[in-house]
Amino acid sequence: MDEDKFAVYLKSRFGIMLSEEFGIEEKTSKVYVYSKDLEKLGLRWVHRRGLLAGKLNTLFGIKPSLDFTLVFGHLAQKNCAVISDEEVAQIFAGEDMVLKDSSTCEDGLVMLKNVKGMGVAVALNKGGTLQSLVQKDRQIAKEQVF
Amino acid sequence: MAVSIRINNLRIGKKEFLERMSRFSLTPVEWYGQAYKSDAESLGKSLEYQLGYFYIQSLSSMVPVLVLDPKPGDMVLDMAAAPGSKSTQCAMHMEDKGVVVANDVSYMRLKSLASHVDRLGITSIAMTNFDGQRFPSVAPFSKILLDAPCSSMGSRKNILPHSEGRIRSLAKLQKSLLLRGFDLLAPAGTLVYSTCTTTVEENEQVIENLLSKRDNAKVEKLQLPFAFEKGLGGNSEVDSDVCRFTLDESFFIAKITKK
Numbered sequence: 001m002d003e004d005k006f007a008v009y010l011k012s013r014f015g016i017m018l019s020e021e022f023g024i025e026e027k028t029s030k031v032y033v034y035s036k037d038l039e040k041l042g043l044r045w046v047h048r049r050g051l052l053a054g055k056l057n058t059l060f061g062i063k064p065s066l067d068f069t070l071v072f073g074h075l076a077q078k079n080c081a082v083i084s085d086e087e088v089a090q091i092f093a094g095e096d097m098v099l100k101d102s103s104t105c106e107d108g109l110v111m112l113k114n115v116k117g118m119g120v121a122v123a124l125n126k127g128g129t130l131q132s133l134v135q136k137d138r139q140i141a142k143e144q145v146f
Numbered sequence: 147m148a149v150s151i152r153i154n155n156l157r158i159g160k161k162e163f164l165e166r167m168s169r170f171s172l173t174p175v176e177w178y179g180q181a182y183k184s185d186a187e188s189l190g191k192s193l194e195y196q197l198g199y200f201y202i203q204s205l206s207s208m209v210p211v212l213v214l215d216p217k218p219g220d221m222v223l224d225m226a227a228a229p230g231s232k233s234t235q236c237a238m239h240m241e242d243k244g245v246v247v248a249n250d251v252s253y254m255r256l257k258s259l260a261s262h263v264d265r266l267g268i269t270s271i272a273m274t275n276f277d278g279q280r281f282p283s284v285a286p287f288s289k290i291l292l293d294a295p296c297s298s299m300g301s302r303k304n305i306l307p308h309s310e311g312r313i314r315s316l317a318k319l320q321k322s323l324l325l326r327g328f329d330l331l332a333p334a335g336t337l338v339y340s341t342c343t344t345t346v347e348e349n350e351q352v353i354e355n356l357l358s359k360r361d362n363a364k365v366e367k368l369q370l371p372f373a374f375e376k377g378l379g380g381n382s383e384v385d386s387d388v389c390r391f392t393l394d395e396s397f398f399i400a401k402i403t404k405k
Contacts (some may be wrong), residue, residue, distance in 0.1 A: 022269060036267040037245055040221070043284050047256060047273040051264045070157070070198055071267040089193050120197070138196050139263075 017076030073119010076111040102128040177371035206395040210340040211235040218243040225278040228255030230262040286332030296341040300396025317347040350379025357384040362405040
């Protein structure tokens, strides 16, 4: 099942295992993570449950969403990198940056964490260059980078 | 123009939030520890907004959820939820534990709601797309919020007056929604009815209609931590217990319980 595909991907790529209080649901190639409390609802026609956690068939294969990373990114144990507050702003301005320690991440998707260890974004690592994948409607203006 | 915001306590603690937001000169709202006011422009374009640290919401519209007082583990229905300010506020008060059903009749407006749920990182909201008048019977909800579609006469966004016919039509809809909401409520449950309009037809008369049709409905006396007025419907049974107030918008609010 595709929900399992997403869970398997999270574990193999990032070392992330979601606790049993969360369920995963796939609908038309989008994956949602929801609180299992919602299973008490007993309503057949639900538009969606929980938050959009990722997409299955992107250019990069399975891609966790920005918002999934903000909630669960702190759980990443591999293919993750810590960036400074200034670099967080840069990534959100759509700018690329150099991965400081390229030995810690394989090429491909990388979860970025802030200095407090909280997930902040997903980026694409290409030979040590981190390409911002923050979508346009979530980007900030470059003037706001401090 | 001043805006008000509400901290997303699921994402960030108050101390760190205030440190990060110091450049926006936030003024605390004394009656609501999660809310702040600011004259800063472009709060919605800030990095902190995109990181999901806060939600921009009018102060008046924060009040219904405070009256509803949802707690972790509750089963809550927001009958006319989009764009999601109150549903997400409920989820925060519930610490993202329990069930919040965010329902809206408009599929397009559900998209806006979804974007806020995602940005704020909420996992306990289920979105549904029913006409609230025909919301299906499920396990009863312990708390229901009906911030009813209305003529918005009290809203700062409203620029056009409505015809009498339009108001009658809205009042008919509101009465129907409130009856359905009440029937979905669990015994001893709480339903909060609110609007951002000032007409008696859409406020006090809607409550009176419920009381005339449901013997087990009771309007609870409300006290708010800021200046407010009683009802203006001319029915002392209702007027003494409901509230009208104006913070940044004019609101009407009634708290109903099921005996």
